[in-house]
Amino acid sequence: MKNEEVVNQMKAGNSNEQIMLSDYPKALTNAIMHTLSTNTDISSRLLSNELT
Numbered sequence: 001m002k003n004e005e006v007v008n009q010m011k012a013g014n015s016n017e018q019i020m021l022s023d024y025p026k027a028l029t030n031a032i033m034h035t036l037s038t039n040t041d042i043s044s045r046l047l048s049n050e051l052t
Contacts, residue, residue, distance in 0.1 A: 003031075 010019060 010022075010024065014022075
């Protein structure tokens with residue numbers, strides 16, 4: 001299931017206030033940090049390969 005589908009299902013039964021009081025903000029932050037880490041790793045590998 002795509003993230004957008006999960007968010008839409010969550011919104012269907014909850015107000016924005018309820019969503020913000022749930023684990024959603026922490027899960028979003030974790031997803032962003034994971035993506036940042038992955039992108040940093042990929043970029044580092046590409047730059048390392050260009051230098052050799």
